[in-house]
Amino acid sequence: MKLAENQQPMYRFLAVLTAASTVGFQAYSILFNNYAVEVVKLEANGVGLIQSIREIPGFLALLAVFVMLVIKEHRLAAMSVALLGLGTAMTGFLPSFTGLAFSTLIMSFGLHYFETSNQSLTLQYFSKGSAPLVLGRLRSLAAVSSIASGFFIWLLGHVFEFKAVFFIVGMLVSSVGVWAFRQEPTHADIPAQKPRMVLKKKYLLFYVLTFLSGARRQIFIVFSMFLLVKHFHFSVHEMAGLFIVNNVIAYLMNPIIGRAIVRFGERKISSIEYLGVVIIFLIYAFTTSKLLVTLMYIADSLLFNFSVAIRTYFQKISDPADISSSMAVGFTINHVAAVFLPALGGLLWMIDYRIPFLIGAALGVVSLVTAQRMVSSTEAES
DSSP: OOOOGGGHHHHHHHHHHHHHHHHHHHHHHHHHHHHHHHTSOOOHHHHHHHHHHHTHHHHTGGGHHHHTTTSOHHHHHHHHHHHHHHHHHHHTTOOSHHHHHHHHHHHHHHHHHHHHHHHHHHHHHSOTTTHHHHHHHHHHHHHHHHHHHHHHHHHHHTTSOHHHHHHHHHHHHHHHHHHHHTOOOOOSOSOOOOSSOOOOGGGHHHHHHHHHHHHHHHIIIIIIHHIIIIISOOOHHHHHHHHHHHHHHHHHHHHHHHHHHHHHOHHHHHHHHHHHHHHHHHHHHHOOOHHHHHHHHHHHHHHHGGGHHHHHHHHHHSOGGGHHHHHHHHHHHHTHHHHHHHHHHHHHHHHOTTHHHHHHHHHHHHHHHHHTTOOOHHHHHO
16 A cells, blocks of 8 residues: 555554554553452442443543644644553552542543544545555554553563553653654645534434444453453453454454455445354353353454444545544444443343343344445445
8 A cells, every 4th residue: 555645644643643542552451450350359340330431531522523623633632642641650559449430531531532533534634445444554553552562561560560560651652642742744635624513314324333333342342351351260461462362363454354345345344243243242141161252352353343344434425524523423422332331231240241242242233234224335436
């Protein structure tokens, strides 16, 4: 994939920030469940509630539209990565439910506002033909960063306690955000964005798929990881190793996923994802095999990368001036379920740990049926 000269500064800018945000969030994700269980002594209901709190900034992502009235979008991206790092660095210093909830909230504002601006900038600065490839390449870069983060956490975990690991990684991430704030990767050859929220009937399918994707994502992030730690007794080092394996596969497969979207269209790629989700969640619910649940988690992680098809589908049906505001609105819709599902799922887990995964399988069926309404690439462009 060859980019135009005026696109290269933005690609480099997004690449650096993507790598930094991935390192920060992966460190948080690898350590969180063990830290919550071993240090803070939380049960499933407490973990679920904190995960719901973590998703509040995603639900408030639509406010990014108003923030961008006073801050340029690329500067918001840089500030968000710095905030992500700050929240991560604070985590080990606040070993209580309230403290963990607070540091998680800070980290999450940075994570979600960066993802909102990252997706928006990618769809604005790269064409419909190249955007899936750019997104695939950025996801591969994120996978490499995750691998590096996994090794880094694995090494630090042999030397330092949780507090020091959170702090070291968080400060590194924040320093990248500060550096990026001083960069100027933009150019004028893109459509001006509407400085307001945009809701249109023709985007309804995008909204529905985004909502369903958000609900599925929460079960993957919250309960599949908690299942590994709580039910199958994965250690920090086993979790770090699993993250490394997942991201080696993601590094190899994400460019292929991008090319597959270009070749086969969003509907077919999304259908593969949702059919796989149904099977995986049912196995989560009923398997007693540590090996099988490990394989399902790896497959689940891989299929999660297919969700980029929803964004490239939107790019093909949208008005170019709607992209920035619609990504913010989409992020809010994506996190509607995220605000209540982890807390509700945590309560249901206390009744029977299988229930959240059965709900996930049902969501997969609904997503599979809904995805059949996606138009093909050629239809969207005609």
